[in-house]
Amino acid sequence: MDGIRFAFGTLTVLPVRVTRWDRDAARAGMVWAPLTGLVVGLCAAALGGLLTLLGSGPLLAAAASVAVPAVLTRGLHLDGLADTADGLGSGRPADEALAIMKRSDIGPFGVITLLFVLLAQVAVVDQLYERGWSQGAVAAVASAVVARLALTLAARPGVPAARPGGLGAAVAGTVPVRTAAGVAVLVLAACAGAGAIEGPYGALRQALAVVVALGAAQLLLAHCLRRFGGVTGDVFGALAETAATAALVVLTFGG
Template sequence: MRAFRAALTFLTRLPVGRLEAGDFARAPGWFAAAGLVIGAAGAGVWWLAAAIWPPVLAALAAVAAMLMITGALHEDGLADAFDGLGSGRPAERAMEIMRDSRIGSFGTLALALVLGARIAALVALGPLAPAAMIAGQGLSRAGMTLMLRRGPYLRAQGTGSGMTGPLGAGAWPLALAALAAAALTLWSGGWALAPALLGLVLAMLVLRGWAIRRLGGLTGDILGAAQVLGDLGFLLGWLAWP
């Protein structure tokens, strides 16, 4: 379970005890399981908030709780990725822009639109929102793991540089967590699972294609952005089911 704890350390601010550097190489296989934990925390806040507040405030509280748990790690990547990719500059300059801690206009707009769309989607899902949060957070991080391992990863010194090897034994926790998230979606929303998965895959593939075309590969910011957009694509796909 050290690899699972490493995944929680990497993706969240939850205290999980001391770890060794080698534990993080096995962490990606557990990213989806960590996503289920993050989604479950958001779902718990939604249930509590929905008992006393209107749906929009419950959704806002749930999203805020997940941002606090993760330290807005992937949302920061989303803003940086859009600042770099949207700059129109050559690849090297675009990557420098992504490393800049300051947020630009493209990043601000992307962050505001995506967070607003996420809250609106959760409000529209109503009582299905908790299941959608859990499943979306888990499956989008499974997709992030597959993107990381497929590469190409550009930064030799980046945060994901030590996690790009074969999954090995980490394939089974990834598969189990993804299957659990898919089963939860099927149980809650029936065949809404199909458009939800399609929305997730399309969002992540479009971003990956954009990054490879503009930069020649992937970075940690791109992977973070892919998780956020994949989760949003999952929610919007679920809502598209009649």
């Protein structure tokens, strides 16, 4: 329960009080991170489905589905994406780039990145809702779960923290590799099972979306490790948004 509290208390705005803030709680919290994605994704799918039932067009349902994760996380992951884009785009040495990321304002790289990522997410979910409510709903849930799975994998040993304080330092290196791999296999199987509603090709597409999403997140993680020397809370947010967007894009293939 301490791990679940840690996951929901740090990754969502849901009224969950974090009772422990130590390495054991952080480890369990990162293992349970995909569960927070499941809850967030179900809320996104529910709102999109409600608007569809009320007669709204797929574009409004898509915008609402994309907005829900932002609201339920206080824009935490989007803010991390913007800050990471500013740090990477600055071209400065690691210490200076980390200082840029820590500022409260958002620079031009961050704004441009947010604009294109949100446009891509809304465009993809709109396309999926046009095919049917179930496809849009499954995509909203799957992308949210995979986004948090990327955090679980990034919290494995060998991925150091870039600075001593913050969420990145609290969770860096806490999840054993075998545990992270087990969670990844479980999420992959669950997503493939959800896609099987549409038949074998749907299951394959869901599985491919998970693999590609995690691959995109790992590429970004490797780049951040080279540039910053480790991870921060902002990098974790960027990994989540990257994985979510990549998963959504793959789910549009072969429609």
